[in-house]
Amino acid sequence: MQQPEVRTMGQKTMGIKSVKTKGIRSWSSYLFVLPGLGFLVFFMFFPIAYNFWLSVKDVKVTNLNGEQHFVGFANYATIFKDELFTISLTNSIIFTGLSILFQFVIGFALALFFNKRFPGRDIMRSLMLLAWLMPIVITATLFKWMLAGDYGVFNYLLQTLGVIQQPVSWLTEADTSLYGTILANIWIGIPFNMIILLSGLQSLPDHLYEAAKLDGASRFQQFVHITLPLMRPTILVLLMLGVIYTFKVFDLIFIMTGGGPVNASFVLPLYAYQLSFITFDFSLGATVASIMFLILIALSAVYLWMLRKEEQTL
Known part of the structure; x- marks a missing residue:
């Protein structure tokens, strides 16, 4: 008859630690992506989005620091x-x-x-x-x-x-x-x-x-x-x-x-x-x-x- 597997307290603790270590490693891998992602957001996505936002407003040199109206697709x-x-x-x-x-x-x-x-x-x-x-x-x-x-x-x-x-x-x-x-x-x-x-x-x-x-x-x-x-x-x-x-x-x-x-x-x-x-x-x-x-x-x-x-x- 096959004996049931018996896990000691140390083995359970090691298993929990390995799961935590894998979680930390998975999160740490995303940290290496953050600089490149931040570069894309700041120098690519934000200028594109701001350009579209600027195109639906009325911004001229005369009202650059004043009130700027939303004009839609005018x-x-x-x-x-x-x-x-x-x-x-x-x-x-x-x-x-x-x-x-x-x-x-x-x-x-x-x-x-x-x-x-x-x-x-x-x-x-x-x-x-x-x-x-x-x-x-x-x-x-x-x-x-x-x-x-x-x-x-x-x-x-x-x-x-x-x-x-x-x-x-x-x-x-x-x-x-x-x-x-x-x-x-x-x-x-x-x-x-x-x-x-x-x-x-x-x-x-x-x-x-x-x-x-x-x-x-x-x-x-x-x-x-x-x-x-x-x-x-x-x-x-x-x-x-x-x-x-x-x-x-x-x-x-x-x-x-x-x-x-x-x-x-x-x-x-x-x-x-x-x-x-x-x-x-x-x-x-x-x-x-x-x-x-x-x-x-x-x-x-x-x-x-x-x-x-x-x-x-x-």
């Missing part, structure tokens, strides 16, 4: 009726769309090129990163000089090649100023796209390409049926990061054109800056910033939906 209605908002939103979409398109296409082509082994590959790849590592102020100033109408290198090259007959004021004409800033932003973003896509290409299994070669598949067929499907998660992440970064570009356009001429290169970040720090209507500036945030949140939701759909098909 600021949003004012912004949506403003013609400058429509111009800024349109320019932001054009700026973001064209920048992402050319950055991705050229970056992908360079990634495919540097994925091959040849002498000097590492040195050339490192030199390509200079465009991305260079400060925005320097890059914007250089492109402002190169695109100058009188002494710009860009006009000199185009005239030498016979593309244009007379100099073009790329940054001071309404038809070309936005595209001049897009050209500079494309140059900045190509190395980042190249590095991310190159890392994705180097992680692809080689045996799939060897099997495709044995089956007689051409390089184009390998690219369409092997490379692109396997690179889809990397491409989605890259495009999402590119849209978020490009949509909020401020310093490049501010230095090169200042939004001009005649608001031809005016984008949403410049619009929010003008309302907040030139006209000192802080609530309207916060409203534009909130609209930008909601647009990016919507794009992020689309990205997460596509990513989940991608995971379900695997």
Whole structure:
């Protein structure tokens, strides 16, 4: 007959102590999370919440220390009726769309090129990163000089090649100023796209390409049926990061054109800056910033939906 288990008082005490120790360890693990959580709350969540709260009030420089009224969504209605908002939103979409398109296409082509082994590959790849590592102020100033109408290198090259007959004021004409800033932003973003896509290409299994070669598949067929499907998660992440970064570009356009001429290169970040720090209507500036945030949140939701759909098909 099996004897019942007998536990002494010491064993019971040790069991209680072990439970208490586990509880203390579980609570102490949360203490290591508190600094990071506090940083996120203070520097991320609180500014976002305060910006939304500011957008539903009437806060200007004249009543900054006085009575501030709650106006609800009146600021949003004012912004949506403003013609400058429509111009800024349109320019932001054009700026973001064209920048992402050319950055991705050229970056992908360079990634495919540097994925091959040849002498000097590492040195050339490192030199390509200079465009991305260079400060925005320097890059914007250089492109402002190169695109100058009188002494710009860009006009000199185009005239030498016979593309244009007379100099073009790329940054001071309404038809070309936005595209001049897009050209500079494309140059900045190509190395980042190249590095991310190159890392994705180097992680692809080689045996799939060897099997495709044995089956007689051409390089184009390998690219369409092997490379692109396997690179889809990397491409989605890259495009999402590119849209978020490009949509909020401020310093490049501010230095090169200042939004001009005649608001031809005016984008949403410049619009929010003008309302907040030139006209000192802080609530309207916060409203534009909130609209930008909601647009990016919507794009992020689309990205997460596509990513989940991608995971379900695997």
